[in-house]
Amino acid sequence: MTKPTLLPFERILTVPESNLIKRSILTAMEVFERWGYNYIKLPAFDHYEVHVKALGSKSSGTIVFKDTQEGELIGLRSDFTTQVVRSVSFFKVWHFPLRLYYFGTLFSSENNTWERFQVGLELIGVKNVEGDAEVISATAEYIKTLGIKGVVATIGHVNIVRKLLENLKDELRDEVREAFRERNLSLLREIFDNGLISRLPLIQGKEEALRVLSELGLEEERVELEELGRHLEEAGIDFIYDLSEVRDFPYYTGVVFEFFHPNIGSPIAGGGRYDTLSQAYGESFPATGGSVYIDKLLPLLKPKPEEKDFFVIDLSHKKKFGFKVASLLRSKGYKVGRDIVRRALEHSLDYAFSEGYKKVVVVTDEKDVKVYTTVKDYYLVSLEEFLKLV
Template structure:
């Protein structure tokens, strides 16, 4: 055995063994099939991008979680940490002028340098959609409804989408004499629902009374339509009032899609990327303390790339969904081969395998020349129930 890391893989990466790999491919296929049935077209972007291209308007937080390297010309490259910005680049450079709205989808791995733990790897399998060129509440509702449908088709039953509107928070921040850095710290604590630290931070900034109470109430506003009434007093300026009205319109549109039972309003949802400008949402399921999906509206990102255009979308964490499924309803995995063909008549064996494969069946042939008893024993260990032995002259 080699010494050192010769037989190891980097921390946060993992091998997908037979069974798990099949589960992930099947989930990926179901997602992309669903997306295309809603009119979305698949795009594939490079795993490596120039650093400047993938850090436009994503914020300092994501920069601290990038895998970076230099090419031989000294340019800084990075493994993509998410798919929204690469797809925005594609639209701004390759699909500029295409008829709008553009409905695009993807299935890809992204990379983030985070502390590895269950459900939080450094290589993350995702599938998602981006709708480019539509700024209406109905567009936001469509991508949220599609996220709900994708999670349902994965097999998860007990889940919820938490729906927020970041402009409500931004409107409240406009009223406060805080720096960009201070606002960012407030945002982080609101998103974490860390009430004690949030109150201490506001006090240290001299924010008290009604302005502090409004911010402290944000993480507590969670539920159904009643949240809109409870949040009315947060409309301290046009920005916050418009955010509240937009949230109401999207929530009503989701009722038309028939997915209201899976959606709860949550004004503490703010997401982690700076490019979000309106509706934001995250999906959660029982047994996992982190989201299985997330997304929202990002109307300014394409403008940063020279192509001003509204947009909205989401990403599903395929590996997180599989982890949740394994905890709630462990899959009964079958072998990839449903037939096993063996025998001492090679021609007959190969002909039979070809015939069965032409019917869409998965067939494994015996290449070790085993007798019928050994073949049956092998099939039993693999979970193969259909076995055929081809004898010469038979």
């Protein structure tokens, strides 16, 4: 029998990797709900035409198929933010602000692996900078709770580069925008005569960054970034300003952010403000949010064995007590496995402890059990007494 090969864009996750995904979900539930956010299950599909309107050029990787009933092109979700806004647009009643979090898989043919896993949160109906600070702070706490240290946030504003591009000739705008994106200092020096604008990608000092924005007449952006910086400093978040931030997603309208780790060559999280995205879905409300790219985080997370409580081995004559013992333990809330493979006791013990079971309960008869704490150490106790103890 020929074994099927992996698809070129496919990735198979191991059990330890899958457990890391599970940990990322459980941590998201713990942290984001602590901040007052509610879970939302998001749809996997969108009208492709609307998807293009919302995502612009970033919709190029959308996996598209035709609805056989209506003949309409449907897009498989490649962005969570658009799906949050789309879902909210169908809510019958809004109570702003809406605090929503999600987790799940994105699909895009732009990546080597067509599936990406993310968790994230969105704050809908809030226009002030304090809302941006909340999203960034909650994201930072999530990353910290996962046990990841040494992370730095970069804080920018998409209108800085957008406003600077308005002063250029049409034929130069795309070229300069790309130069900012790629940090092409030589081209920026050439276009801006080695002036202040050409140095924007190099400016990271907080005081200098704010001063430069004032010198460039970008007072609105300076005020927002200065206020945001105060909030983040109060929250104890390590950050720097990025005055040359360019984003591929067209829906960003203000403050944007990313989180970086020194061992990963690209952002591990990011997001920002998108006050006009709802217009693509026939509504009008401000919003800000952020996502954590779990696939990028996997190398930073230390696998932990999935601990289970009891593994039951039945050596009694009629082998009917092991099932009852396991059922009773489960009814008490314990995680319990039962040996259903015939093999030597030592092999069953090796299996149980290698699978993360804390204790192995060997039922010898209807009265007594042996409770193993290691493959060699055990104590003998009556079945009745053992069940009282647990």
